[in-house]
Amino acid sequence: MRAAAVIAAVAIALALQTTLARFLVRGVVGVDLVLVVVVYVALMAGSVSGLLTGAVAGLMQDIVTRVPSSIIGIGGLAKTIVGFLAGVVGTQFIVAQPLPRFVVFFSATVLHAVIFMGLYVLLDLRHFGTPVAAVGGQALGNALVGVVAFQVAELLPGAVERRRAQRSQFRR
Amino acid sequence: MALQDIRQRSGYLFLAVVLAQIILISAQVNSRTGVPVLESVTFGLFAEVQRSASAAVSSVRHLWGGYIGLRHAKAENEELKRQLADAQIQLQEQRALADRSRSLEQLLQLRNNSDVQTVAAEIIGDAAAPDFRTMTIDKGTNDGLRPDMAVIAPAGVVGRVVVPSGRAAKVQLLIDRNAAAGALIARSRAQGVVVGEGDERLRLEYVSEVADVVTGDLVVTSGIDGIFPKGFVIGRIESVEKASGMYKRIVVKPAVDFRSLEEVLVVLTPSPAREAEGRTE
Numbered sequence: 001m002r003a004a005a006v007i008a009a010v011a012i013a014l015a016l017q018t019t020l021a022r023f024l025v026r027g028v029v030g031v032d033l034v035l036v037v038v039v040y041v042a043l044m045a046g047s048v049s050g051l052l053t054g055a056v057a058g059l060m061q062d063i064v065t066r067v068p069s070s071i072i073g074i075g076g077l078a079k080t081i082v083g084f085l086a087g088v089v090g091t092q093f094i095v096a097q098p099l100p101r102f103v104v105f106f107s108a109t110v111l112h113a114v115i116f117m118g119l120y121v122l123l124d125l126r127h128f129g130t131p132v133a134a135v136g137g138q139a140l141g142n143a144l145v146g147v148v149a150f151q152v153a154e155l156l157p158g159a160v161e162r163r164r165a166q167r168s169q170f171r172r
Numbered sequence: 173m174a175l176q177d178i179r180q181r182s183g184y185l186f187l188a189v190v191l192a193q194i195i196l197i198s199a200q201v202n203s204r205t206g207v208p209v210l211e212s213v214t215f216g217l218f219a220e221v222q223r224s225a226s227a228a229v230s231s232v233r234h235l236w237g238g239y240i241g242l243r244h245a246k247a248e249n250e251e252l253k254r255q256l257a258d259a260q261i262q263l264q265e266q267r268a269l270a271d272r273s274r275s276l277e278q279l280l281q282l283r284n285n286s287d288v289q290t291v292a293a294e295i296i297g298d299a300a301a302p303d304f305r306t307m308t309i310d311k312g313t314n315d316g317l318r319p320d321m322a323v324i325a326p327a328g329v330v331g332r333v334v335v336p337s338g339r340a341a342k343v344q345l346l347i348d349r350n351a352a353a354g355a356l357i358a359r360s361r362a363q364g365v366v367v368g369e370g371d372e373r374l375r376l377e378y379v380s381e382v383a384d385v386v387t388g389d390l391v392v393t394s395g396i397d398g399i400f401p402k403g404f405v406i407g408r409i410e411s412v413e414k415a416s417g418m419y420k421r422i423v424v425k426p427a428v429d430f431r432s433l434e435e436v437l438v439v440l441t442p443s444p445a446r447e448a449e450g451r452t453e
Contacts, residue, residue, distance in 0.1 A: 046182075047182045047186070048182045048185060051182070051185065051186050051189055052185075052189070055189045055193065058193075059193075059196075071197050071200045071201060072196060072197075072200060073193045073194075073196035073197040073200070074197055076193045076196070077190060077193040077194065077197065080186070080189050080190055080193060081190065084182070084186045087182075119197070123197075123201050125201070
């Protein structure tokens, strides 16, 4: 059940990423929604779920974003490592506050970029110039989205419950 | 349960997933030679496996070949040893044949050079007792042999026929204790009688104390005994000593090596002395 939910979340993230990419990429802040889902699952469910989610989500993302110069597996590998390490961090440290979560999302994005871009550069398949600003911006965006997602996910059930309670008071 | 195990072994799972994706990446990335990395690495690894397998097989084959070769070498070695032994035997036979041919040639030469009529005989036996220095030859009365016929060899006098039978004869060697022959010193013509000592030496008796005899003088038959023709070599003076009596004590070393005799000549022609004796009788 949980696996199905994770797969659904990844699919939705991919769908949003592909539909919103043109806006996000052209904007100042870039966001990798799939990576956000991977880190989120890792922090919530642990390293195994994180690495499996990262592997599946990364491979799916690689396949979807397939271009002649791209390699299927590099994104998967990067997200697998990030998901595993994020899961380890989530189980070893208390990451329940927005700031630690922000740091985790930010660091995960930087690490992902290092692995992803590093492999491409290493294999001489693609050059990224000086990607510090782009990586920093994406890390910031992912961190913000991630923290918001956590807040929403945590607040949403209570808000729904309160909304239901208010509606029931009106009817009476 | 399985999921729990997986969770407990997340490190292994992580490594497996990472490895799988590295393999996936390698399958798509070309190496500098243009061949995909996965193919290149796989081929390289497989080539190493092939190399190892080939080396192992080669080692086994080499070992087996060595073992088989060793077995063959052992058999071959035994065969070669047998051949070598055969060759050595043949060589000995050839050498013996050559020696015998040389000996026979010398006998033939002796027979041709001497005026006496002879018959060649082969030694087929030795003395039955060590106190008697005799030998048996393969010629007997059927070949014209008679008692007291002289037996000679290329080197010198051997002895005389004592007991002839139809196809064999017993020869008393000159070194026997009961053997004797008339002798003279070739250089000084001093006469005496050679007597056997029973060993490898002869004693020259009845040589005058004033006779000119020195060590190394050649001693030959004098022919006066009626058995040995005149002029055949007996040996050389080995030592000359003054004796208390009228005669010198002289030791002669025989010219014939009696231990290595194989063929001899039996003198059929009687010596002039024996011929004269026959006429007198």
